[in-house]
Amino acid sequence: MLKHALLALLVQQPRHGYELKVAFEKTMGGLWPEINIGQVYTTLSRLERDALVTSHVVDSTGERTDKRVYELTPAGLAALKDWLAQPSESIQIKNEFFVKLALTQIMDLEEAKDLIARQRREYLQAMRILDDLSANPASDANLVSSLLLEGALLYLRAGLEWLDLCDQRIAQQEVK
Amino acid sequence: MLKHALLALLVQQPRHGYELKVAFEKTMGGLWPEINIGQVYTTLSRLERDALVTSHVVDSTGERTDKRVYELTPAGLAALKDWLAQPSESIQIKNEFFVKLALTQIMDLEEAKDLIARQRREYLQAMRILDDLSANPASDANLVSSLLLEGALLYLRAGLEWLDLCDQRIAQQEVK
DNA sequence: ACAGCCATGTAACTTGTTACATGATTTT
């Protein structure tokens, strides 16, 4: 995923590693938790190996350290377009919580209830963080960053709704 | 993720590779698209390397081929419990479609509209499949498998709602 | 005979991720 994100960020202009990290985080509207800078460099070297980008060192006269600036190749642009053209996964079954809940089948109901309770706390906490972000948007907020935020909120609400449904069904099961 | 799922499936009883594949797919209520059997074996050998499972060959008298049966170790059970105890990710920003939408910031609006339209088609198609599954549940459907199905539907609806919101906002932007 | 299921595994590769190592410049 980072691979394609870096390609997309290079469409605008050639950039160096650190710059790409900053641009990526800004693009994600502060919603991406931590991006390890090391990963950016490893990903870039793999992209270069695959000829999707090229690089050259710029001796930044007077500036800090020398920078290695990466540029998109035609093959890189093609790879990006191909990625964008393919629809993304629609069913969230590879979501970790889905899998955990599925696995409670082979454990007991108490386990399931605890799992749900823990996850609800997690969602509520995330909800508070996102609500804060909505109330006090970053100075560089824009159309897309606010859409990302609202998307995240919609998914969180769906998650909470689902947890409620799970609790209800489990309670019904116990009555029987 | 498969690693932990396999550990969970071994809580009930010792099992061999192929059996684990079938049990896993059943547990996921048919919602997991394709599980490559090769991945089960590689994951099992890595689990054994890490002493989370042990295995021994059972000479299945009269039966087909010999089977290698895996058993959970105390360390494996501990690893499973630890995994279950940790809350799963709550913000869906690592969702591929989120990232693609974020990246449209650096591309044009038409690109964003196409992206959204394609994704909507994908969601609607998935919705039809899930609706069919709801209407004609598998013979081995149970509480958890129906919860998984409803969870998947809730997330899909949230996804569609979000796409609608994106379209609205983009249309507003264009009027200005 | 042939397809399909049962059963196991290896080799190779991609992507993600962390920890470590280095050093300059700027701000407090």
Added chain:
DNA sequence: AAAATCATGTAACAAGTTACATGGCTGT
């Protein structure tokens, strides 16, 4: 003087994924 930011990279490992190779048994 110390902390934060700018800047680059490597080594090693974890996890996901596919393609390939092998062979027995079962039903049509």
